[in-house]
Amino acid sequence: MSSSPCVPETAGPAPWASQAALSRGRRRPEPPAPTRNDFQRDRDRIIHSSAFRRLVYKTQVFINHEGDLFRTRLTHSLEVAQLGRSIARSLRLDEDLVETIALAHDLGHTPFGHAGQDALDECMAPWGGFEHNLQSLRVVDRLEQRYPEWDGLNLCFETREGILKRCPVPLATAMEQQEPGGVGRRFLDGTQPSLEAQLTNLADEIAYNAHDLDDGVRSGLITLEQARAVPLVDRHCQEALEAHPGLAAMPPRRLLAETIRRMLSAQVYDVIGASQAALGAAQPADAWAARQCRGLIGFSDAMRHDSAALKRFLFAALYRHPQVNDSTARARRIVADLFAAYMADPALLPPEFRREADVARGVADYIAGMTDRYARREHQRLTGQQLFLEGA
Numbered sequence: 001m002s003s004s005p006c007v008p009e010t011a012g013p014a015p016w017a018s019q020a021a022l023s024r025g026r027r028r029p030e031p032p033a034p035t036r037n038d039f040q041r042d043r044d045r046i047i048h049s050s051a052f053r054r055l056v057y058k059t060q061v062f063i064n065h066e067g068d069l070f071r072t073r074l075t076h077s078l079e080v081a082q083l084g085r086s087i088a089r090s091l092r093l094d095e096d097l098v099e100t101i102a103l104a105h106d107l108g109h110t111p112f113g114h115a116g117q118d119a120l121d122e123c124m125a126p127w128g129g130f131e132h133n134l135q136s137l138r139v140v141d142r143l144e145q146r147y148p149e150w151d152g153l154n155l156c157f158e159t160r161e162g163i164l165k166r167c168p169v170p171l172a173t174a175m176e177q178q179e180p181g182g183v184g185r186r187f188l189d190g191t192q193p194s195l196e197a198q199l200t201n202l203a204d205e206i207a208y209n210a211h212d213l214d215d216g217v218r219s220g221l222i223t224l225e226q227a228r229a230v231p232l233v234d235r236h237c238q239e240a241l242e243a244h245p246g247l248a249a250m251p252p253r254r255l256l257a258e259t260i261r262r263m264l265s266a267q268v269y270d271v272i273g274a275s276q277a278a279l280g281a282a283q284p285a286d287a288w289a290a291r292q293c294r295g296l297i298g299f300s301d302a303m304r305h306d307s308a309a310l311k312r313f314l315f316a317a318l319y320r321h322p323q324v325n326d327s328t329a330r331a332r333r334i335v336a337d338l339f340a341a342y343m344a345d346p347a348l349l350p351p352e353f354r355r356e357a358d359v360a361r362g363v364a365d366y367i368a369g370m371t372d373r374y375a376r377r378e379h380q381r382l383t384g385q386q387l388f389l390e391g392a
Contacts, residue, residue, distance in 0.1 A: 014092035016290040024157035039096040042159045051107040051139045057371035059113040073106045084203035090272045097196040101162035108135025110368045111375040112331030119335035127360040133165040162197035191291045198297040216318040230313045232306040236262035270303040330387040334379045
């Protein structure tokens with residue numbers, strides 16, 4: 001198994017780590033909490049949000065009713081948070097900020113995973129499209145309604161910036177006009193997000209590659225033998241068999257679990273080692289200086305190549321599998337039908353989503369907030385059609 005990189009014993013955060021005490025603050029000033037720093041407070045607000053609870057019934061790859069053991073957006077977010085905190089601890093970055101961004105990064109995801117997002121994006125094309133990272137920011141800035149003084153969760157700049165993974169220049173320009181120097185600025189001036197945000201993005205990639213492989217094999221749509229065509233999988237599967245010869249005679253589930261465990265460890269150690277080297281060479285003076293540098297958090301070249309190969313395999317063998325394609329087509333139809341129904345009669349929307357000045361965006365907000373099962377049931381109620389059988 002790959003050896004772990006050297007972890008510095010120096011106590012305290014690295015000079016280039018984000019610090020809650022130096023946060024750029026909230027859009028609406030609030031007095032500090034007596035027992036929590038600002039990043040911890042953001043995390044708690046996210047965990048208690050309605051959008052976070054709905055993630056338990058939102059798809060990762062498989063539609064929610066297809067099995068109780070497959071990943072959902074909630075379990076995926078928890079796995080990203082765990083991986084992110086582990087890496088942040090070794091790099092002496094702010095663990096609380098990493099965890100907070102990880103727990104929030106999928107809050108804006110539609111029902112039915114990427115199928116739902118793609119369908120809603122097509123529906124919203126005449127009104128600026130739909131993208132789940134932008135929607136996640138919209139959720140925490142506006143759609144959550146928990147406080148008497150404001151809409152949204154009023155999160156710190158650093159949390160909001162980390163949630164906004166990508167943003168087209170025209171929209172970033174509009175955001176900059178509304179919030180000068182805000183979360184849209186970096187898409188215009190070419191600077192980077194915090195190191196913690198970059199780390200969370202990479203932890204997200206590590207988690208979904210490994211765990212989509214796990215779910216894919218568990219589902220029976222792909223096999224471990226097929227996946228061994230990918231060097232990263234084959235290498236760690238072979239290491240597992242050599243370290244534990246008895247695995248070959250055990251149920252295949254154990255070999256898969258040990259292979260994925262080793263893959264995860266190898267990728268985590270690789271990120272730590274490569275990032276330590278890059279940070280040690282660059283020596284940014286502080287967190288803001290680190291934003292002027294590229295490539296400080298990432299894989300080694302070899303691991304980046306291996307990770308890309310795994311992603312290509314999953315795309316071809318799992319995400320484009322005929323059974324997944326069939327579910328995807330049904331899911332896209334549900335989203336498109338719901339959008340058409342609400343646009344034709346906005347009175348069908350709950351009152352808080354009826355916006356005379358922007359009907360389409362209100363419809364998109366409502367659909368994006370649905371869980372898989374609620375979208376299925378609402379579609380059946382409005383159309384009389386049952387595209388997915390419960391428990392099928």
